[in-house]
Amino acid sequence: MSTATTCPYCGVGCGVLARVDADGAVHVQGDPTHASNFGRLCVKGAALGETVDLQGRLLHPMLRGSDGRLQRVEWGDALDRVAREFRRIIDEHGPDAVAFYVSGQLLIEDYYVVNKLAKGYIGTANIDTNSRLCMSSAVAGHKRAFGEDVVPGCYEDLEQAELVVLVGSNTAWCHPIVFQRIAKTREAGAIKHVVVIDPRHTATCESADLHLPVKPGTDVWLFNGLLAFLFQHGAMDARFVDTHTEGFAKALAVAEAEAGDPAEVARICGLQMSDLLTFYRWFARCERTVSLFSQGVNQSSSGTDKVNSIINCHLLTGRIGKPGMGPFSITGQPNAMGGREVGGLATMLAAHMELDKPVHRDIVQSFWGSPCMAHRPGLKAVDLFDAIGEGRVKAVWIMATNPVVSMPDADCVKHALARCEWVVSSDIMTHTDTNAYAHALLPALGWGEKDGTVTNSERCISRQRAFLPAPGEARADWRVVCDVARRMGYAQGFQFSAPHEIFLEHARLTAFRNGDIEADGVPVARRMLNLDGLTHLNREAYDAMTPVRWPVLADGQGTTRLFSEGRYAHADGRARFVTVASRMPLHATDCEYPLVLNTGRVRDQWHTMTRTGKAPRLTGHTPEPFVDMHPHDALRCGVREGELARVCSRWGAMVARVTHGGGILAGNVFVPIHWNDQFASDARVGGVVNPVVDPISGEPEFKHTPVRVEPFPVRWYGFLLSRRALAPIGISYWTSIQGDRFRRYEIAHREQPAECGEWARRWLGVTDPEADWLEYEDRSTGVYRAAHLVDDRIESCLFLASRPHLPSRHWLSSLFMQDRLEDADRIALLVGEPADPEASTGHVVCSCFGVGRRTICDAIRSRDLDTPAKITAHLRAGGNCGSCVPELRQLIAEVRSQVEAS
Incomplete structure (x- = not known):
């Protein structure tokens, strides 16, 4: 029997059906009756059953x-x-x-x-x-504009829109189910345009019609310019503005003064003039427009102003409170x-x-x-x-x-x-x-x-x-x-x-003296958060409660969207245009800290990994912390892809692997937020981040920290796979993730062990001189390989080299699934590559079904697969949560270009 519950990850709020087998195994699937996801789950939600074990749990005070x-x-x-x-x-x-x-x-x-x-x-x-x-910048922006912290729209609006603008949101990775709703509607032709506004070229951009890689911190210029453009080109809903808003004239005057010239806006934002005008014209022409924004807007020292600059454009055009339109803040946590x-x-x-x-x-x-x-x-x-x-x-x-x-x-x-x-x-x-x-x-x-x-x-x-x-x-x-x-x-x-009992008290408080009192003879505005229709639930009704959008009034029915009648939560019922002046982040780059650090999430991890770090299928896509850099910046900093680098700011430093993901602008770097001292030696990017906050919301500037990147020199690189957890004490750099039946460690050290074999045995705890121990060493090249077997089953393997180019972890991982290694596998361990080249499926692309890069590329090449749907039909990859679909598109383009070049 399944229990209907809710996913504990992002703010999409997906419904989940959980079942516990007789052996205690937990199975999770999407709830097809829940209106947030209609049965779909991202890979994190689908892997929830792998995270509920008691390893590491705090069980007693x-x-x-x-x-x-x-x-x-x-x-x-x-x-x-x-x-x-x-x-x-x-x-x-x-x-x-x-x-x-x-x-x-x-x-x-x-x-x-x-x-x-x-x-x-x-x-x-x-x-x-x-x-x-x-989310506090969104809260402050909502309260300034609407009089209350209210998200006016709903997910259905994304499916009814002509234009969807994704601002500061890698929706494909951070809110995959919402992104799939957008993608599915767009494929059906209902959505005409998808615009992504983000300094990085993320997975979300792969499915967009237009990507605007704005210079970090320039969002207010962009949207003030849009406000001025809309007014100048007759896209204003004058009746709505006159009847339902206040503050328009002043907000427009400031916007026109600083951003009335699109050419100047394009220069400040670092955009092509043609792209900027395309966005502005689409926004002007498409009545049904939703602007979905997230941490890229909020996490800024001017985050509240950014929120209000977006809302201002919707107020000017009257695009709020109606199907398929409105500003939409999407939250990062489930509650x-x-x-x-x-x-x-x-x-x-x-x-x-x-x-x-x-x-x-x-x-x-x-x-x-x-x-x-x-x-x-x-x-x-x-x-x-x-x-x-x-x-x-x-x-x-x-x-x-x-x-x-x-x-x-x-x-x-x-x-x-x-x-x-x-x-x-x-x-x-x-x-x-x-x-x-x-x-x-x-x-x-x-x-x-x-x-x-x-x-x-x-x-x-x-x-x-x-x-x-x-x-x-x-x-x-x-x-x-x-x-x-x-x-x-x-x-x-x-x-x-x-x-x-607590919920009922909360519900009653939302209805208590709500709008029916006066203070000094002035009516107090009615609060839109009102759960009056839920104040009489008994225990059975609470247990059986189905999803409902507030406000829930006396009839017990929820509310699809707010402001449909043009009345807002300010005392006079009018929305407010908020005058916002552009300003750059407080701490600018300089010769000592010449790069801008941006932080955020990766696809398959969550917060500080205490939950997702337990699920083997969530660790393969991004197995260790990284710093994504433009190749020109890496050259200037003296660091190389695959090697380690230290990221330093005025507040702290951390160490990560250098990558060139291809989506980063010169002058910028990106580091994920998830790693900490439980999973890495020195990867807490929070220690580096600028503590300056938005003066209104108090939200920190996570998207703009001046940093420098410098080499982190080591004598050797390596990795270790072991069936039991080990303590990487005395190693200059290490990261640790959970694999399927093993623990994986990426390691590097400033000193070469005097005797690799002795050091390896000591660290792996192999004290028996008669142990089944395989090893190979080439001192001239700095290569060392070792494996420990028990009853012909691999217990651990260690690979070291003077350079970071090491054997495939994915092939070696498969050996831990075998109860007994063949002679060919033993030889392959010493050689450092599988006897059968097909044994390595490559880096995991689709975590839902465990499909690797090499498998996908081979199928694209051999079967002439030219769409993600065809890859899904052949390999299942991309057929669940869809968060890997942008990467599938990239692989199709990559393979086809290779074929054409040959």
Whole structure:
């Protein structure tokens, strides 16, 4: 029997059906009835069953003793200690001396109770979330334009549009199911044009009609120029602007003054004039236009202005609140929007109410019956960790996130936590970069064990249901927060016994005094977040709840899209044009740091890899951290593709493999965000990132950090495959990923071992002189190969060379699937290549079905396959989530050009 639940990755909010077999194996497939995905799943979602094992799980509460070691304790002792330390610090230093740092990985019910504890009972607004790092600029932009943090559209709008503009979003990799909906509609001819605006040529660009590789930081120039162009060419909906908006004249005047000349805009943005005008003309002509934007817009010191510059263009043309049109912010986490709904940011109250509005504070406090209420905004994420480092915040409770990896200037975060009096971490994993600094570790439930709700990017509330028992002593986050609150003396507000009780209280708060009161005789605007139709759910109805978009009014029906009647959440009902002036990022490149660092996700990994790092099929596509550079920049920096380089900024440094992906502009580099000290020796790019933030949203500048790239010299490169995990101690560079029946290590070192054989045996733990040990060494070329077999089955193999050109890991990986190696395999291990050249399928392209590059290229060549659909029909590659389809197109073009050249 399957359980209907929700995927825990990106903000698409895909429905999932999970089934547990008698042997405990978990099988996952897409839910065909869920309107977010209609049964489709990306490779990360499809691999969820591989991530629910208990290896590395935090299963019991732990406290750090005076000797610095973590010791297992009873739950009661842990809860007493957490409550006692928080109470002591509050009594001695006041409520703002404590803080909470939470996550879009929490469920609505978890988020709600911790927000209630902080703001309504402790009396501090020092509760912020990792959503500050990815979506807070969108929040601020929505509130300025609409009066409330509202995404007006829905996924159906993407399928009803004529023009889809993807701004700062590698949708094909980061939101694959949404991208497939766009691609399928475009193939059917409904979408006329797809435009991608991104400094990088990403996989998403492969399916676009037009790619605008804007210079990083110039988005406001681009969209101010569009605003001026639309007005000048008669694309304005004057009736809509006059009837439903304010602030148009001033916004237009600034836009025309700085961006009224398209030639100047093209020069500033680094674009071809013809491409810029093509985009502007398409936007002017296509009434049904959706502008989907994500982290490339938000993660900027001018992110809020970028958001409003996009919204301004939709307000000018009246393209909002109608089918197939509107600005669309797509979130990066499964419950980033749900967290915003319950006030998870330091600048907000629950139910979309505002801390700086006395009437809103009164509404929330009256509803909660709480003893106090935070009366001013709390510390946003970057400021929060600065305050911890300065000793102003003396206790912090971190939930479901890893700020030592994910924050900008992450080394300062590490140092702040190291000196903090009291650090609590609620997590599912024992060992993370952040947990190394915790005084108390509290075991949380993971995906598959949690029960509650999440809200996706289109305002759709879905149930996340448990289908696995709680492992060890792990507990729901909401329950742990309630237990601590009661121990702190706040029993009255935290008597919840199940998540549905919390959800109902949240729903009732959204409807409480919503728009029906007056302050000083002035009507208070009705809040659009309203779950009145869900306030009477009993336990059975909550358990059976089907996905629904808010607002959900008294009839229980959801709302497809908002603003269809032209009324907004500002008190006068009008939307606001926001005047935005262009400005470049604060820290510019210079002779010491001449390159611009951009960070982001890769296709098959998620956040800091604590979940995706467990799934073998997710590690083959991008097995180690890299720095993608233009070849000319690499030459100037003295680094070469395949070798290692150090990426340095004013804030820190990291080491990664140099690649030339072909999609990076000269002067720019790209590094993925996922790797950390659990998976690599020195790959936390957060330690390099610029900590400057948007002055309105507080969101950091993850897309523009001045850096230099320099060689990381080593004497040898190598890799190791082993059936058991090893400790790569004393090695200058290493990365580690989980393969199928083995662990893979990429390694490099500054010194050559004096005796490779002795060193290899010692590291692999092969002490028996009679062990089945194969080795080959050529000292003149610096090549060394070794393998350890037990009962003719390979246990480990090690390959070293003075250059990074080493044998195929994919062929060697296949040997670990065999119960017994043949003599030919033994010889091949020593030679360093398979006896049968066809044995190596090449680098994994399609992770869903494990199809390699060589297999695909051979099929394209031999069968004259000229479309991704034909490759899918022959090899299945590209036939599931479709996130590899752009790469299939690249391979088709590459092979055909080779054939033509020959």
